[in-house]
Every structure is written in structure tokens, then in C-alpha cells.
Amino acid sequence: MTVPMSDTTALRDLPAYEAARGEADNPHSAVVRFGADTPLQLDAGGVLTPFQIAYQTYGTLNAARSNAILLCHALSGDQHAANVHPVTGKPGWWETLVGPGKPVDTDRFFVIASNVLGGCLGTTGPSSTNPATGQPYGLDLPVVTIRDMVRAQAMLVDHLGIEKLLAVVGGSMGGMQVLQWAASYPERVFAAMPIATAARHSAQNIAFHEVGRQAVMADPEWRGGRYLNEGTSPRRGLAVARMAAHITYMSDSSLHRKFGRRLQDRDGHTFSFDADFQVESYLRHQGEAFVDRFDANSYLYVTRAMDYFDLAGDYGGVLANAFKGAKTRFCLVSFTSDWLFTTADSRAVVHALNAAGAQVSFAEIESDKGHDSFLLDEPEFFAITRGFIDAAARAVGVK
Template sequence: MEENKIVELSSKERPLLLDCGKSLGPVKIAYTTYGNLNEQKSNAILICHALTGDQYVASQHPITKKEGWWSNVVGPNKSIDTNKFFVICPNIIGGCMGSTGPKEIDPLTQKEFGLNFPVITISDMVKAQKLLIDYLSIKKLFCVTGGSMGGMLVLEWLSKFPEYVHSAIPIATSVNHSAQNIALNELARQSIMADPDWQSGNYYGTDRQPTKGLSVARMAAHISYLSKESLHQKFGRNLQDKNELDYSFKADFQIESYLRHQGISFVDRFDANSYLYITRAMDYFDITVKNNGSLVEAFKNTKSKVLCISFTSDWLYPTSENKKIVKTLNALGIDVSFLEIETENGHDSFLLDEPEFFDALNGFISSTWREI
């Protein structure tokens, strides 16, 4: 059974307090659920989406009409089996698929938030997700999982609400953003803000949308999701629908055409301001900050069973970053497993058809479920 819902959690009187000092209330959360919550409410799996993901984890996307971004993992008899588990996937706050974010109406002004939306953090996103879990009366999530930025949310759950997490699978992620990560995000933000159609974030309801800037931002980001090897294998130096160079700046190479397509198709489904806010939240993420600069301190109350997964060709959130998590959890004596999947598909591997990855997820989830 699949359901799409939007709930209003927190209120003007009891707002969600944010790390920046401001507050949000009411907070809307758009979420999708699959399967049924059992009587003991012990079979819930929370899936945290990545930067440009959304709640349509295993169902057709309303705009692109494509199947869900993790439909190879989530579904009946898949690694996250919706026959057994109650899967919850909320759109993060700051997002643009129905949860409170910059393109939603600010109750104060009755106009879109735009840049009046407060700067949010990964921790704020998790606090909002916690409101949803409370609303669903779930006291313990059987598993919290997600890749990339979703993995950061998983780590935040482990650190902030350890008693709510029975098991966790952070995938291809990091305990904080490296200078290189921040640099790539800044490149994306600057390309959005350099687009005159961005209009200082006040483009809603106008006939000018920052599609060029957002498109370039997506192109740059997309390169970071792939590996040199996979780009070479897919495209090489092949020309696009031609046999000779054009001696122009048209998309001569297949890779150019591919990236342009990635950029253009992205703007239909994503909000430029959301992109600014979410990348900012990722850059600000450093789980040690509220824990005296200590990773051990950040996870000291964690009791969950954890599986960390990285991918060999991921240079955005490389194995070394994921191993920091493993090392810390080991030092604390936490029940942690770790696996580095061999693949040439780069950071995007967690979204692709990787049988060994699916097998590891399935093995961990099924055996952990048997132990309950």
C-alpha cells in the first residue's frame, strides 16, 4: 500500500527551533509511505533522500513520470521489502516537493519565502523528520538509511536521537564536508546566482526562471557523481550524432550532450533556491561541531547496529571518509559492519544497479530483522 501525504507539524505557537536561531512554524512535511506499520510499530524504515532526491523513493515521480529514485532497492521482495516493512520517505525541509521550503508560502507574508527562508542545517532536517516520526507514534525506527546527504541525516539520527534507531545504514557519506565538497557546492550556487533570471531569489510568479544557472549547477554536480572511468566507458571521446568536429561550441561530444540533457531536465523538477539552501546545509554539516569537536563524543550514546557502505570509485564521498565513521564506532565498541563495494560507477553507485550492494543491504536488513 502506497500513500502520499502532507502533514502540518509544529505551529506558529510551538515552532521548530532552528540552528540559525530562527524558527519555523508551522512546518509542512510531504512524505510517502509503502507497506503497513505492524501493531508493535516495530517495522518502520526511514529513508533519507539525497540533495536532489525526494519522497518518491519507489513510486512514479509526478513531474518526470520516471520511476522512484530507489525503486531498485525499495519494493515488494526487494532489499528493503515493502511486504515486510513500513517504509517512510519524507521530503526534507528546504526541499521543493511539498515540504516547507523556499518556494512554499511564508505564513507571515502570504508570499513565497524565497531568500526569507531561514538557513537550515542537516540537524534541522532531522529535527523535522523526528516530528513526523512522533506524529506517526513510532518510538523506534527499525532502520534509518540513506546515501550521500541522506547518509548525513542517518548519522545525525544516530547522534541526536540514538534511542529511536534500532539499526542504521549510512551509505557513501561523510561526517563533514571537505573543502573540495564545499568548493563544488559553491560553484553550483554561484552559477545559480550569476543567472540574471534568478532575480535575487525572487523569481517565483515571474516569467523569468533561473533555468540556465540551475542547469549549469546540475551539470557540474553530475560530473562529481561519476568516475573518470565510468565517463570514459560511457562516452569516451565519441561525437554526438556526427562524424566530424563542428568547429563550433555546439555539443560536439556525447558527454556534452549528456550533461546538457541532465541540466535541462533537472530544472523542470527542482527549485533553484532549494538548491542553494540544501547545498548550504551540506556544507555546514560537521557532526563534531556540537560535540566539542569530537567524533567519539558525537556517537557516544549510539547503541544501534550499523552498516557503513562505500564505493571504490566514489571520489565525492570516498571510502576514507566513510571509514572515519567506522573507526569512530569501533572505538566506541558499537556493533558496526563495513563494506566497500567495488564498482566503477562513482558516487552515483548507490542509485544504480549494483547487485553486490543490494545483496549486502538485503543480508544486513533481513538478518537484523530476524534478531528482533
């Protein structure tokens, strides 16, 4: 898609953004509300109450309640893993992997996907209404962690009457949640599949996130986080943040294959600051499309949660201690061209799991598509996922 430069300076169509806003409190999803009797403990100290979780389910829970699979989404994902997205109208972000007859087979399994704590698609986040004020939380929402997100998910799983999950599966930040699940609730996770992830966020990744946050906070329309109260929108800052992040989701070679130095439909350079190169208009489009469906403050909260993630830190600095005595079986996956979460990051987890005596398999998949590989058509990845989930189902006696 070609996005001329003028599109980035003009005000965009607001209906999509308003639709996204509407999702914050009243999403197009199932919602479970936790009241004062079930507060959420936060790593920052104190509790969050009341709060709600928005989620989607696919398939049917069997009588033994043994066929539930929890999907954990990445930074910019949400609960709409395998259904049409209510705001964008696009397919779910993991329809490649999840659906009837697919590797995560919704004909066999009861699949749960929830919006993370701090998100903006219906789980309590900074754009949700603060019941104490009747106004959006903004930065009054406490900063949340990956462990907080997982604690909330465990309450959702409780609510659904599921004692033990057949599998927890997720990529990138979703993979962090999978690792946290295995560490926090080992007895509740039969099989864990952390994909394209790490047990802690690297300095380089923190740096990229900080650039994104600064881009948002540099936008005068951010208004110290009070833009929803003031009727403004830090769209340009968030778009820049997304553009920078998007580069890190691809590999140099995939960018080269996709765009090279190809120009837009023009005869040559315009000798201007228009988007001469296809890669420029692609990035501008990525930035613009993102702000129609994502909340700027949520971007701050969720990136911060990733930055704070350091699983070993909660276990005396020894990652293996996070998995001590774990009966969970693990399958880790990395992609060769992923420079955001590298094979070395996955290997560090594998080594810790080995040291903890856990059952673990690991696949490094050849791909030139970078970090986003886990969302794309990667047959070897699909085959590995299918095999791992099938084996877990057989072991538990799920048909």
C-alpha cells in the first residue's frame, strides 16, 4: 500500500480510533470482572481492584477440562488471535497457527486468548475508566509487569474452571508470559511453548523501547498521559514509535527482499522528503495503521513490562531456579534471522531448563523473515507446534 507523505501530516479518519477507544471498557469480547473480593496483587506493590479481563475462546472445553490451551500475545497483539479483529476487520494475528485442523486445532482443543493487563482491547489498562474518578486511568494506573499479566491470566483460568492447562503458547512478549507461567504455576502447565523470546530483555531491546516511549512522550498531544481527558491524541509520536519498532521485527534480508531500494511508482528520485522508497511508505503505513487500533499509554505500559522482565532476577539471579523440579515439558523455538530475540536468548533458557532437569526440546528454524517469523507462514514451525501439542494431548489422554 502506498501512503503519500501528506497522509502523515493530515488528521486521519477518526472512526477507527473511536472504535478502538470503545473497546477499552466495553470490548467485542467476553469479559470477566473481578471485584473487591478478588483484587489483583501487583509487583509494584498494592493491588488493582476492580479490574477486568477481555478474552476470546475457540473450541469446546472437554468434560475432563484437560484440553485447554492458553495463547499469550505479543506487544501489539490482543485476544483476537483467531477471529476477525473488531476494529481493523482483519484476520486474527495467529490464524496461521490456530483454527480448525490447524496446529493449535480448535476442533480438539479449548483455546483461550486474553488481552494482557495494561492493554487496550478490554482488559484493564491505562485507557480504561478508573472507577475512582470516572476518567481514564492514564498514568494513574500502576506500572505492571509480565508477572502481573500472568497472575491476572491465572485468575481468568480459575474463572473458567480450569485447574491445569494442557499448554501455554506464545511468541515474543507472549513467550515471556509462557516462561513466567511455567515459573509461577508449574503445576498448572503441562506443556509450555515459548517462541522467539528471552528470559530477560536485552539492553538493546530496552533501548529500542525507550526510543518508542520517548517518541510518544515527545508528542505534545500526549499531554503527560492525559490525552483522553483532553481530547487530543499523540498519533504522530505513536506512529514514529511503531515505525522504529517495526524495523526490529524484520530482518535486513527480508526488508531487502521485500523492498530493496525500489522506488515508488515514479521514474526516479523526487529530490524531496516524500516517501521515494517503497520501504518508506511501507513504514509510514505501519505507523499509521497501528495508531488506529492501539492506545499510546498502553504502548508505554506494555513495553515497560517487557523491559522489566528478568525471570532469573526473581530467583536469586539463577534462571534454572525458576524451573526447579518442574514437571512441565517445554518446546522452545527461535528463528535464525531474528535479531530482536536471538537463538542465543532461547539457548540460555534451554540451558537453564537442562540445569533444572526439565524436559525440553528446542528448534532453531531457518528463516530470513526476522522476529515476525512466528506470525508468518513457516511450515517447519507449524509442524513442530503440531507435533509438540499432539504429543502433549496424547500424554494427557486428550482425543
